[in-house]
Amino acid sequence: MSELAIPPVPRWAAELKNPPVFKPKADKIPDPPGYPSSQAPSSSKVHKVAQRKAPTPEEMDTLKLKKAWEVALGPIKGLPMTGIMMYMSGNSLQIFSIMMVFMAFKNPIMGILATNQAFERFETDSNRGKILQVKVAYVVMQLVALALGVWKINGMGLLPTTRSDWLAWEAQREPLEHAVTAL
Structure with missing residues (x-):
């Protein structure tokens, strides 16, 4: 009996099991701040990620106010x-x-009733x-x-x-005269 020949493993399959060794960048362009190269070995290069400073309470109030205005102007956009x-x-x-009119009344009324809930996070x-x-x-x-809903039902x-x-x-009008038909 003859032995079955095993075909050689394709190159791409071999690379899946053993990935190629990381090659440093040839063009020496540094990584942008906060985006270190994920393939670089951690021992060869130490990247420091710039930490964002915490916003001040005034900045947070300004940001919350801007977001609140976005929520407030949302109904007019549609x-x-x-x-x-x-x-x-x-x-x-x-x-x-009829469904359009129903939704034109339901959504604004529910929005008015939920005004405090819409803005409590801001x-x-x-x-x-x-x-x-x-x-x-x-x-x-x-x-x-x-x-707009009132315009539609009108x-x-x-x-x-x-x-x-x-x-x-x-009130029904009272007639001044009565007419009787002749026979």
């Missing part, structure tokens, strides 16, 4: 798309337009007055979003804005 979708859905009573004792201004701006933005004819919508509460 209004153009919501307005276009409401315009394109038409004014007839269909499931899509509030500190030193920036309480500034956060109050941000909260007021947030509520105003939510009211603008709510006004366009759909669901707001009672005409005299004929209030006929149930109108």
Whole structure:
């Protein structure tokens, strides 16, 4: 019987088991600060990573205030798309337009009710007055979003804005004369 010949191991498979030895950089370009070469042996080069200094309380308050303004202006950023979708859905009573109106009322109302929860992570004792201004701006933005929903239901004819919508509460007129038909 003949013996089966074992094919030689490809070079790439051998390199997987035994990676090549690290070669130092030929161009002598140093690593950027904070990004040491991960392949360099730790004994040949010691990299010092620059430590970031802790921010001061004033810097933290400024950063928290900026983030709070981003949250406060968030509701207004989605209004153009919501307005276009409401315009394109038409004014007839269909499931899509009803769902759009429902969401146009639900989201701002829930946002107004959750105002304190939205800003509690940004509030500190030193920036309480500034956060109050941000909260007021947030509520105003939510009211603008709510006004978009009111515009849509007015366009759909669901707001009672005409005299004929209030006929149930109108007193019936008493006629001055009565006409009787002849036989």
